[in-house]
C-alpha cells in the first residue's frame with residue numbers, strides 16, 4: 001500500500017512537472033489520441049459491410065453491423081444509399097479524420113517539446129545567474145554541466161515517452177470502448193490481459209528505472225572528471241599524473257557502458273516479448289469466444305480487430321513506459337535540481353542603487369564559512385572616489401572582504417552600509433551593475449577582442465573608439481593593432497591564445513571601458529612583468545580620484561599611492577592608514593615592506 005502511494009505521488013509529481021511547462025496540453029494530447037483511436041476503430045468497423053457487400057451486392061439494403069448498426073443508419077439517414085462506393089467514401093472519411101487528428105497531435109507534440117526545451121534551458125540559466133554565490137562555491141561543476149546539457153535533453157525526451165504513454169492510454173480507452181460496445185465479454189478479456197501484461201513487466205520496469213538513476217550518477221561523475229581534466233590538463237601532463245587520472249575515467253566509462261548495456265537489454269526484452277504474448281492472448285480469446293459464447297463470425301472478426309488493436313495499444317503503452325522509466329532518473333534529477341536552485345537563489349532587497357553618493361562603510365562586519373569565522377568585526381570606511389588598498393598575508397580574509405563588498409557574500413553579522421543604507425535592502429544587481437572587477441584569474445570569453453572589452457556591445461564607431469582608448473590605457477593597443485583582424489581578432493578557447501599578461505590587460509581594458517563607479521582589483525597586475533605593470537599602474541593612477549577603487553595587493557609597490565591602506569591579519573583589521581603612517585606604526589607591515597625590498 002505504501003508502495004502504491006509512493007508510486008501515485010511520483011506520477012503526480014511527473015504530471016506536475018510537465019504541467020508547469022505545457023499546462024492542459026497533456027489533456028489535449030490525450031483527447032486527440034482517443035479521437036485517433038475512435039476514428040481508426042470506426043473506419044475498421046466499416047470494413048465488415050464492405051466485405052459483405054462485395055460478397056453479396058444485392059443484400060446492400062439489409063446490412064447489419066451488430067452494435068454499430070447505427071453507423072449504417074447514420075449513413076442512410078443523410079440520404080445516402082448503401083453501396084460499395086459510399087462505404088468506401090465513409091471509410092476514407094474516417095481515416096482522413098484519423099490522419100487529421102494524428103497531424104494535430106504530432107504538431108502539438110513538437111510545439112510542446114520545443115517550448116519545453118526553451119523554457120527548461122532558460123529557467124536553468126536564469127537560476128544559475130541568480131544563484132547565491134556561497135551555494136555556488138559548494139556545487140559540483142561537472143554535475144551542473146551534465147544537468148544543463150545532457151540531462152536537459154533527456155528530460156525533454158522523457159516527455160516524448162510520457163506523451164507516448166498518454167497516446168497509448170488514449171488509444172487503449174478508445175478501443176476498449178469500441179470493444180465494449182461491440183462485445184462486452186471481449187472488453188473484459190482485454191482488461192484482464194492488459195492488467196496481466198502490466199503486472200508481468202512491473203519488476204522489469206522498476207529495475208530499468210534504478211539503472212537509469214545510476215546512469216545519471218555516472219554521467220555526473222564523467223562530466224566532473226572531464227571538466228577537471230580540461231582545467232588542469234597542463235599539470236596532469238607535465239607531472240605524468242594524467243595516467244592515474246585516465247584510469248579513473250576508464251573505470252567510470254566502463255561502469256557507464258555496463259549500465260547502458262543492462263538497460264538496453266531490459267528494454268529489448270520488454271519490446272521483443274510483446275508480440276508473442278499478444279498472439280498468445282489473441283488465440284486464447286478467440287478460443288474462449290468460440291467455446292463459451294455463440295457469436296456471429298462477422299462480430300468476432302470485428303471484435304478481434306478491436307482486440308488486436310487494443311492489445312497493441314496496451315503493449316505500445318508498455319514500451320513507452322519502459323522507455324520512460326529509462327529516462328525517469330533524469331527527470332527526477334532535473335526536478336530535484338530545479339528545487340535546489342530555487343532554494344539557493346540569491347536574496348536581495350528592492351531598493352534601486354542609483355550611484356554612490358558618499359561612501360561605503362563596513363560596520364562590525366564578521367563572516368563565517370560554516371562555523372569557521374574568517375572575518376572578525378571589520379570596521380572600515382571607503383569614501384567615494386577614494387583608493388583603498390587591502391594588504392595582508394594569504395588566507396587573511398582579503399578576498400572574502402572583497403566578496404562582501406561586491407555583495408557576493410552577505411555578512412554573517414554586522415552591516416555593510418552603502419551611502420548609509422544597509423546593503424541587504426539594496427537590489428544587488430543594480431549595485432553590481434556599477435562594479436568593475438579585475439580578478440586574479442583574468443576573465444576571457446570566447447569571442448572577438450571588441451566583444452571581450454565591450455561585453456558584446458554594439459560595434460558603433462563611438463564604441464569602437466572607446467574600445468581603442470581602453471586598450472591604450474591598459475597598454476595592449478599595440479598588440480591588438482598587430483593582429484590581422486585587430487579588434488575583431490578571435491580570442492578564447494577557439495581563438496588565439498593569449499599570454500597571462502595579455503589576458504590581464506584585456507580584462508583591465510574591459511573595466512576601463514565600462515567606467516565603473518566602484519573598481520575592484522584582486523592582485524590585478526600580478527601576472528605582469530614589472531615594466532608592463534608600471535605602465536598599467538600609470539594608467540590606473542589616472543583613474544584615481546575619479547572612481548572609488550579597492551585593490552587587494554601582495555606587491556606593496558603597487559599601492560604606495562593609495563589614499564588608505566588596510567592591513568588585514570587573521571580576519572581582522574590590524575591597522576589602517578597611509579603607506580607612511582603604517583610603516584611608522586605597524587611593525588608587521590614594516591617587516592612586510594622590508595621583505596619586498598621597497
Ligand code: ADP
Pocket residue numbers: 137369374392393394395396397398399400401
Ligand atoms: P585571502 O584573499 O586573504 O588569501 P580569503 O578571503 O580567500 O583570503 O580566505 C580567508 C579564509 O577563508 C581562508 O582561511 C580560506 O581557507 C577560507 N575560505 C575561503 N573561501 C572559502 C570557502 N568557499 N569555503 C570555506 N572556507 C573558505
